[in-house]
Each structure stands twice: as C-alpha cells, then as structure tokens.
Amino acid sequence: MIKTYDVVIIGAGGAGLRAAVEIPKEYSCAVISKVFPPRSHTGTAQGGVCAALGNMEEDSWENHAFDTVKGSDYLGDQDAIEVMCQDAVRAIIELEHMGMPFSRNEDGKIAQRKFGGHTKPADPADPYGKRIPVMRACYSADRTGHVMLQTLYENCIKNQVSFFSEYFVTQLLVENGVCSGVVAMDISTGEIHTFHAKAVVFATGGYGRAFQITSNAHVGTGDGTNLVYRAGLPLEDMEFFQFHPTGLWRLGILVSEAARGEGGILKNKDGERFMQKYAPTVMDLAPRDMVSRAIITEIREGKGIRGSDGTDYVLLDVSHLGKKVIDEKLPEITGFARTYLGVEPTKEPIPIQPTAHYAMGGIPTDIDGRVFANEKGDIIKGFYAAGECACVSVHGGNRLGTNSLLDIIIFGRRSGKAVAEFIKTADYSPLPENTEEQTRKEIEALKTSTGKESILNIRTELQVMMMNKCGVFRNEKELKEGIEELKQLKERYKNISIQDKGNIFNTDLMEAIELGNLLDSAEATLYSAENRQESRGAHTREDYTNRDDENWMKHTFITKANGSEPKITYKPVVITRYKPMERKY
Amino acid sequence: MELSVKILRYNPEKDSKPYFQEYKVPGVAEDWRLLDVLHEIKWKLDGTLTFRRSCAHGVCGSDGIRVNGKNRLACSILLKDLNYKKTIIIEPLPAMPIIKDLVVDMTSFFQKYEVIKPYLITKTPPPPDAERFQSNEDAEKLFESAKCILCGCCTTSCPSTWTNDNYIGPAALLKTYRFVFDTRDEAPDERLDIIDNPDGIWRCHTIFNCIETCPKEINITWHISQLKTRLATREF
Numbered sequence: 001m002i003k004t005y006d007v008v009i010i011g012a013g014g015a016g017l018r019a020a021v022e023i024p025k026e027y028s029c030a031v032i033s034k035v036f037p038p039r040s041h042t043g044t045a046q047g048g049v050c051a052a053l054g055n056m057e058e059d060s061w062e063n064h065a066f067d068t069v070k071g072s073d074y075l076g077d078q079d080a081i082e083v084m085c086q087d088a089v090r091a092i093i094e095l096e097h098m099g100m101p102f103s104r105n106e107d108g109k110i111a112q113r114k115f116g117g118h119t120k121p122a123d124p125a126d127p128y129g130k131r132i133p134v135m136r137a138c139y140s141a142d143r144t145g146h147v148m149l150q151t152l153y154e155n156c157i158k159n160q161v162s163f164f165s166e167y168f169v170t171q172l173l174v175e176n177g178v179c180s181g182v183v184a185m186d187i188s189t190g191e192i193h194t195f196h197a198k199a200v201v202f203a204t205g206g207y208g209r210a211f212q213i214t215s216n217a218h219v220g221t222g223d224g225t226n227l228v229y230r231a232g233l234p235l236e237d238m239e240f241f242q243f244h245p246t247g248l249w250r251l252g253i254l255v256s257e258a259a260r261g262e263g264g265i266l267k268n269k270d271g272e273r274f275m276q277k278y279a280p281t282v283m284d285l286a287p288r289d290m291v292s293r294a295i296i297t298e299i300r301e302g303k304g305i306r307g308s309d310g311t312d313y314v315l316l317d318v319s320h321l322g323k324k325v326i327d328e329k330l331p332e333i334t335g336f337a338r339t340y341l342g343v344e345p346t347k348e349p350i351p352i353q354p355t356a357h358y359a360m361g362g363i364p365t366d367i368d369g370r371v372f373a374n375e376k377g378d379i380i381k382g383f384y385a386a387g388e389c390a391c392v393s394v395h396g397g398n399r400l401g402t403n404s405l406l407d408i409i410i411f412g413r414r415s416g417k418a419v420a421e422f423i424k425t426a427d428y429s430p431l432p433e434n435t436e437e438q439t440r441k442e443i444e445a446l447k448t449s450t451g452k453e454s455i456l457n458i459r460t461e462l463q464v465m466m467m468n469k470c471g472v473f474r475n476e477k478e479l480k481e482g483i484e485e486l487k488q489l490k491e492r493y494k495n496i497s498i499q500d501k502g503n504i505f506n507t508d509l510m511e512a513i514e515l516g517n518l519l520d521s522a523e524a525t526l527y528s529a530e531n532r533q534e535s536r537g538a539h540t541r542e543d544y545t546n547r548d549d550e551n552w553m554k555h556t557f558i559t560k561a562n563g564s565e566p567k568i569t570y571k572p573v574v575i576t577r578y579k580p581m582e583r584k585y
Numbered sequence: 586m587e588l589s590v591k592i593l594r595y596n597p598e599k600d601s602k603p604y605f606q607e608y609k610v611p612g613v614a615e616d617w618r619l620l621d622v623l624h625e626i627k628w629k630l631d632g633t634l635t636f637r638r639s640c641a642h643g644v645c646g647s648d649g650i651r652v653n654g655k656n657r658l659a660c661s662i663l664l665k666d667l668n669y670k671k672t673i674i675i676e677p678l679p680a681m682p683i684i685k686d687l688v689v690d691m692t693s694f695f696q697k698y699e700v701i702k703p704y705l706i707t708k709t710p711p712p713p714d715a716e717r718f719q720s721n722e723d724a725e726k727l728f729e730s731a732k733c734i735l736c737g738c739c740t741t742s743c744p745s746t747w748t749n750d751n752y753i754g755p756a757a758l759l760k761t762y763r764f765v766f767d768t769r770d771e772a773p774d775e776r777l778d779i780i781d782n783p784d785g786i787w788r789c790h791t792i793f794n795c796i797e798t799c800p801k802e803i804n805i806t807w808h809i810s811q812l813k814t815r816l817a818t819r820e821f
Contacts, residue, residue, distance in 0.1 A: 039640075039647050040645075043644055043734075045647070096717060097716075098704075098705065099704060099719070099769070101724055101727045102723060102724065103724060103725075104721035104723075104724045109716060111721065140731075146731075146732075146734070147731055155704055217640040253642045340663070455632075456629065456630075502599075502633075503685075504597060504685050508627075508632040
C-alpha cells in the first residue's frame with residue numbers, strides 16, 4: 001500500500017522530533033518509529049546539554065567551539081562546530097520556551113554545571129593557555145534527555161504531527177541520486193507500506209548494540225546507517241566509536257559524567273585518584289576517550305577490581321558529595337546503582353567500566369542535514385539525516401559529553417528548516433518499480449528458512465568480537481582477525497531461521513533484520529578502523545600510537561562494494577580558526 | 586538455579602483465547618532482571634514469545650507487565666525482589682486489549698494523555714533572548730511529575746480504570762499536574778476544565794494502587810490531590 005506525505009521522518013528521538021516541529025502545518029508530515037516516540041533512546045541521556053549561557057560564570061560560544069574542536073582531536077569540521085556552538089544559546093532558550101523544565105540557579109535562570117572537556121581559559125587574556133573546567137551544561141537533575149524528549153514530543157502533539165509508531169523501516173528508496181521515500185512494515189499487523197515522500201529525514205540513532213557492553217537501548221541497531229550503506233552510499237568516520245568511561249559494571253548502563261561534574265572521583269583498587277596521572281589539570285573531567293583509555297590502562301596494570309563475572313572494574317566515588325547533593329542532582333543514576341548492583345552510592349563507591357556509547361560517524365551530511373552521495377560533496381536530492389545516525393561532522397574523533405543533545409536540537413532543526421524550504425518547490429519523484437518486492441522477499445526468506453543458525457549465537461559472537469577487537473584499544477592483527485570473523489558471521493547469517501512465522505508483532509523477525517543491520521554497521525566500523533593508521537580521539541591504535549596530521553587529517557568515507565571489500569575514500573577536514581595542536585588536559 | 590515462570594500467551598492468528606504456558610528456565614541468578622529471564626526464554630527456549638522492551642533500565646517505559654498480580658517494569662525488577670522459589674506469574678498489563686502475548690494496545694492510554702493538552706500553553710510572549718524566570722523551588726515542584734515515563738503501570742493498576750473505560754486515569758492526571766503547576770503555563774483553567782467531570786479527576790477514589798505500582802516511585806495520588814484542592818478552591 002502506498003501512503004503519500006510531503007515529508008517522512010524516520011526516528012522519533014530528539015533529532016526526528018525537532019525536525020518534525022519545523023515542518024509547517026500546511027504540509028503533510030509523517031514520523032515513523034519502531035517504538036512509541038517517548039521510548040526513544042534520547043530519553044536515557046542524563047547529565048546535560050551544553051551552551052555558553054554564562055548563567056553561572058563568564059563563558060563564550062568560542063570557548064565551547066574551541067573545546068569541541070579540541071575534544072574532536074581536530075577531526076571535527078570547524079565550520080559545523082562554529083554553527084553548533086554559536087546557535088546553542090538560542091537553541092536552549094528555545095527549548096525553555098517550548099516548556100522544557102530545567103533546574104534553575106539562584107536567579108531563576110537555567111542552572112549549569114561542569115562536564116568533561118568543557119573548559120575556559122584560566123586567564124581570559126590568554127585564550128590558548130591553561131584551561132579550567134567551566135559550568136556550561138544546562139540540566140534537569142540527571143534526566144535531561146528524558147525531559148527534552150518529552151518536551152519535543154509534547155510540541156509535536158501540539159503541532160498535530162502524524163505518528164506511525166511501531167513501524168519498522170526496511171528499505172530506503174534512492175535511485176540515481178534522488179530519494180523518493182521508504183518502505184516500512186507495520187509491526188502490529190506485518191503489513192508492508194510504501195511511504196512516498198518529497199523529502200525523507202533519517203534520525204535513526206546509533207548502533208551500540210554491536211558491542212557486548214553498551215549503554216545503548218536494544219533498539220540501537222544501526223537500522224538507518226545500514227539502509228544507507230546497503231543502498232551503496234557512503235558512511236563517514238565509522239571507526240570513531242565512543243566508549244563512555246562510566247558504565248555500570250557488567251550491565252553497561254550509563255552513569256552520567258554529571259557524577260564527576262558534581263565532584264565525583266574515579267579510583268583504582270588502591271584507592272588512588274588515577275586521573276591525576278593522565279590529565280593533571282582537569283583530572284576526572286577529561287574527555288571520554290582519555291578517561292576510558294586511562295581506566296583500561298589501570299586495569300591492564302592490575303589496578304582494577306575483578307568482578308564475579310570475570311571482568312574488571314574501577315570505582316566511581318560520589319559518597320563525599322553528601323546525601324542532599326546526590327538526591328537532588330544525581331537521583332536517577334544513584335538509583336540505578338542501588339537497584340541493579342545493590343550499591344548505596346551515599347556510602348560506597350560505584351563499580352564502573354567503559355561501555356560502548358556513541359557513534360561519532362554515520363551518514364555524511366552538510367550543516368543543513370543534506371546527505372552527501374560521495375566525498376566530493378554531491379547531494380542526494382530529497383534525503384536528509386540528523387542526530388547520532390548522521391556525521392556532520394561536529395564530533396570528529398571524540399564527542400564531548402552533552403554535545404549529543406545539542407547536536408540533535410541544532411541539526412534536527414536545521415534539517416527540518418532545509419526540508420521545509422525544499423518542499424516549497426519540490427515535486428514527488430517517481431517511485432522505483434515494485435518498491436516493496438525486496439522487503440517482501442527478505443521477510444519471506446527469513447520466515448521460511450530452515451537454517452540451523454540462531455540469532456542469539458551470531459549476535460553474541462559479533463558483540464564479543466567487537467568489544468575485544470574493535471574496542472578502546474585496537475591493533476592491526478586483531479582488527480584483521482575481526483574482519484575475518486565478521487565475514488564468517490555474515491555467511492552464517494544467511495542460514496539463520498526464526499521460530500515465529502506469524503504476521504502480528506513478530507519481534508523474532510525484527511531481531512533477525514536488526515542483526516543484519518548490526519553486522520553491516522560492524523563491517524563499516526572494522527574496515528574503517530583497520531584502515532586508519534594513527535591514533536586520534538576514540539580510535540586508539542596500539543601499533544600507531546600518535547596522531548598523524550600529515551597523513552590522516554581527513555574523514556573516512558566507506559562504501560559497500562557488492563561482492564568485494566568495501567571501498568574507502570577521503571574528504572578533507574574543514575579548518576577555520578583553530579589550528580591543530582597537541583591535545584593535553 | 587532453575588526458575589519456573591508461567592506466562593499468559595495469546596496469538597490472535599492462532600488462539601481463540603489467552604492461556605498460560607509454563608517455562609522452566611535453567612541457569613538464572615537472583616541478580617537477574619525479570620527482562621533477562623524473558624530474553625532467556627525468547628532467545629533460547631521459545632522465539633515466539635512476544636514482549637516490548639528497549640532501554641532495559643527503567644527509563645523508556647516499554648516493558649510494563651503484570652508480575653504476580655502487580656504491574657512492574659520487567660527491567661526494573663530483580664528476581665531477588667520476587668518470591669522466585671515459587672512459580673512467577675507473568676501477564677500483560679490489564680485493562681488494555683492484548684495484541685499478542687505481553688504486548689497490549691496502548692492507543693487509548695495515549696489518547697487520554699493527549700486530551701489534557703500536554704504541552705506548555707502561554708499567551709504572554711517570552712523574553713526574546715532569554716529564558717523565562719522560574720525559581721528552582723518552583724522548577725523542582727514539577728520534577729517528580731516530569732519523571733513519568735508513560736509506561737501505563739499506574740493507569741492499568743487502577744480499579745477505576747478497570748470498571749470504566751472512559752476514566753482518564755492517573756498518568757494523564759499526573760501530566761495535568763505537571764502543566765497546571767508550572768509557573769510558566771498560562772492555561773491551567775483550560776486543563777482543569779478538561780478533568781473536572783465524573784470520568785475525569787473525580788473518578789479517582791484515592792485507592793493508592795498507582796503509587797504502589799509506579800516504577801519511578803512517583804507519589805501520584807499526592808499530585809492528584811493537589812489538583813483536587815485546586816479545583817475545589819478555584820474562583821470563577
């Protein structure tokens with residue numbers, strides 16, 4: 001069945017909903033999501049969203065931009081970073097006007113706190129000298145993502161946006177550089193629909209579920225990035241995957257950087273505040289890639305604590321902050337420690353270990369969300385992307401904490417505005433013939449397969465391999481082994497079978513398709529990681545330990561080539577005012 | 586250890602009515618989430634078992650189910666918090682049509698949420714380049730209600746919901762509080778009018794089931810009582 005909308009947005013997290021709010025009411029707009037919008041993963045973001053409001057102390061958007069460039073290990077495109085940080089102040093004020101409930105300071109303004117990698121010059125006259133942490137993260141206790149998602153959903157209800165909740169997108173319709181829509185399955189009935197649109201926006205999130213320990217929800221399976229990759233379009237900087245240093249031990253559940261922003265301290269088994277060694281000026285508030293490396297280094301040196309599951313952890317201590325601060329500012333995360341580990345954070349430290357958290361790479365776009373067809377900068381007509389699935393690139397090699405919530409509201413809005421402008425004059429592009437054929441065939445093949453492979457085995461092996469061979473530290477030998485293992489897993493995937501053969505709410509079928517998406521996301525990540533022979537941001541090579549600006553100050557563009565190895569090309573990094581320098585904290 | 590679980594199954598493509606199926610799940614530990622048990626069954630024993638889940642740590646609100654007669658999030662309850670030596674009974678949330686197994690049709694739940702105009706309504710334009718003023722004290726009055734994850738555990742635990750499909754329910758009333766008591770909002774009366782009827786707030790009989798079941802530990806009845814007081818004392 002064909003449904004026709006001026007605009008179709010895939011994904012109802014922050015980026016998708018923020019884009020939807022921008023579409024004027026005279027146009028039809030459908031938001032498709034595989035879960036109800038308030039279930040989206042944006043809701044699990046905790047600590048804050050940065051903007052140089054200067055509500056607590058003096059700050060400037062230039063400080064924020066410098067931090068973001070430096071945090072990205074100089075791989076972020078500086079034109080995009082300037083756009084984001086300059087617009088951040090307006091964007092936060094706008095969210096407040098939309099109704100987002102923020103914590104407030106004594107003047108009744110939005111309260112702000114410290115966060116990793118967010119600094120300002122100790123001496124304003126020496127902007128490139130010593131830098132000290134600054135209170136820049138706007139927050140709502142430790143539920144910032146939750147209330148942001150709710151606020152954006154509420155504004156979509158106010159604007160009467162049409163939602164197709166629990167629809168699962170299975171095909172991106174792109175031909176000859178033109179996008180004409182998507183194919184999606186209504187999960188509750190199994191019916192297949194074609195959504196014919198003038199413009200399609202992908203806001204489909206990340207793929208943390210490719211890793212064994214992750215903070216990501218089960219829905220984080222890289223569905224959008226994979227559809228783009230499978231359509232023969234490039235993905236950018238897929239080797240840069242962020243490990244958040246403080247995941248709850250064993251479970252990977254996020255323990256926000258806000259815990260350290262409020263004064264929490266990381267300790268090894270000897271009780272030593274080890275970040276003193278790795279980042280003497282900002283210590284526990286160093287960026288995430290550095291803290292994750294520091295934790296793994298401590299563990300490798302035998303200074304971790306062995307857990308009952310055989311994995312090692314270190315400790316995050318917030319007990320000295322006192323019950324009042326913990327209850328008021330960190331209630332959610334301390335609740336997780338109590339519920340899942342039986343740890344009382346007001347009295348004892350929380351066991352933590354790095355957890356796969358965020359894809360810096362993704363679908364390459366310009367600053368208005370337009371998707372690039374290649375590294376030369378050609379555009380796919382009518383196709384946009386924003387949020388974690390996209391790569392603008394504002395995060396470069398390593399994203400700073402809070403900049404993901406900022407990314408989704410800035411570039412979600414910009415994509416929405418660009419789409420609203422585009423549909424004024426654009427017409428519907430013709431749909432390819434038999435649009436739904438491919439989806440129907442794939443679903444039928446999965447339902448009728450009698451293969452002996454299980455979703456669980458292949459997924460678990462993939463997750464363990466990615467964690468061990470494409471994790472915080474990487475090297476050529478293990479990455480090559482990973483690529484070989486992945487090839488075998490992809491072969492075995494062809495022989496999976498599912499037990500549920502029905503049409504109605506077939507989650508067995510969905511998990512099978514999602515696993516296919518994870519395998520392809522992992523493929524792009526492994527090949528890109530194997531190819532980049534340097535250490536930059538979250539991509540740390542034990543065999544190439546230095547950053548190599550001469551050869552590698554460039555974005556990776558990886559494209560699937562049918563039947564052979566993926567093809568890699570490069571795009572230059574945009575540098576405006578910040579000259580690359582050594583990254584020390 | 587081995588766990589015994591009875592799950593209410595229903596597949597409209599095959600079954601004329603719901604029935605209980607018992608599973609013996611080996612190798613579980615008492616620090617497992619109930620969601621881990623459901624996954625263990627789905628991934629190792631029976632791929633047809635159907636339930637919703639996403640974040641797996643009590644934030645997204647997907648996996649509300651009924652466990653031994655109480656509404657819970659499968660990801661927020663550990664086996665050690667249950668009497669796991671006896672068979673655990675798992676059913677879908679009550680008072681909503683079953684789509685399949687533990688998946689219920691939440692259409693009416695979200696419709697009731699939308700009815701109360703769950704968005705900030707203002708007439709006075711905000712300052713052009715600054716946030717609206719709100720004291721932290723006033724902001725924090727909203728935080729408990731803003732914690733709500735719309736999982737549906739409260740509304741479907743309420744006997745008033747069970748006996749009357751039209752009752753707006755505690756979740757929508759909690760959302761009403763979140764806006765009526767927001768010092769920035771300028772349409773509290775509009776919303777109070779919506780809930781001021783026999784199928785609205787007055788069908789809340791302070792039974793407290795909602796509080797007992799809320800996985801975010803929100804004191805929902807207190808919030809509803811604040812709305813009732815506001816309604817009883819408002820001047821026209």
